[in-house]
Amino acid sequence: MFCSRERAVHQLIYAANGCIAMEKKDVPQDSNAALDGARKVVYAVDEDGKYSTVATTGWAVEEVVTSMAVDHYTQLAQEALLRARRGESSPLEYHMFTRRLNVVTLAQATGKFQWLVKRHLKQPIDQLSPKTVRRYAEALGMALSDLSRLP
């Protein structure tokens, strides 16, 4: 842990080196895979210290954190897939995670209580009312017949 004086020193070092100062020429162009070839805009200064926008293919840091979020859902979906194949949970759970939703967001998207969604994730789909199934299909952007299907 730093005391406040050490922090002040720390700060001076940052200010002196400018570390990763956002100068135009220093804007990272790391071809972030998550952007799929698209470019985004960041603000950076030129040699005269004047701000303008620069298009960039992304920063490695963004790729790390974005892929973590993507992988998080992929992993949850894989676990749910195994559970669904063993018959321990509904295919609905698997589809929920592949659509990057969870119990909270699926409940919001369908306008249902979380406890109800949790219960539905454990029930076979054919036990749910047609209206409920339609709501889930709509929130997940799937055809009704695909809901009970697993890869």
Next chain:
Amino acid sequence: MITAESSIIVNSDYVHRHAAHCESGAVSSLLRHYGLEMSEAMTFGLSSALIFAHFPFVKVEGFPLTAYRAMPGAIVKSTARSMGVRMRRERFRDPQAGTARLNELLAQGRVVGMQASVYWLPYFPPNMRFHFNAHNMVAYGREGDDYLISDPIAEHPVTCPAADLQKARFVKGMFAPRGLLYYPLDTPSEVDLSKAVARAIKKTTFVMLNTPLPFVGVRGIRYLAKRIRELGLKSSDARYALLFIATIVRMQEEIGTGGGGFRFIYASFLQEAAEKIGEPRLQEASELMTSSGDAWREFALLGARFCKKKPDVTLDQLAEALLVCADFEANAFRLLRAIRL
């Protein structure tokens, strides 16, 4: 010029501009189209959109909410107020009605701002599609079943099929768009910039330095530092700590912020304001804000290394990097408070 045939409506006067942030980009493009030249940075700054907030009790996807800018929708509302633009906002209960109204407005030759969910927009890169419902873009025409969309964070204009757009505009959940459409009814010929700048900076300064809550402003940054330190002490599961840090860094860098959690956009605003109203001390504040942005990027870099499980980065170091950000930010805003525009 508006070309209106049976199936093709194009507002060809509209100019797409690539922006860093969706909402300020969409609003500045709209204002420019309707005759008020306003850069993205100026739009962002004048609507007092910069903030820092960390609410441990508000969970987004299971993680506490960390925000670097004001609530979605705040820019649309407050730009209108600070510049004297009459902005019309319409929401719809019925998706069909929302689509019909969009078609009607386009047929009238209007260019319209819209709110929608990122997840259901097919032109987004698949790995960037999450359920963020407060994305903003501009519709400037329609070709048969495809809408011509100027998405501020896309480099070039894109198209989106009507069915997908309707789904994206009418998702339910947090920040549900309810088909929000917005467009200026009239724009003033002149804006009293010095007054608008003074008011906007005063508001941001107040929020960042004087909010009587530990979750907001410079105190919020220090509070988050403390929480990160505690995360290391509690023997909670390691995966949670990684995703907790990753979420903060995502909000700061990944999601249309212009880098450094909007700090560089704000620095750009201060610089532009310094020139336009002739107040050189704002330039000084802009440089401090740039340093703050750099410190945030340093934090992001450390955070990503932590997420990659590099052994040389600890939660204590991350907390320390955040305190550096807090110090820079406190300096910048104290200077802004002292300027008394």
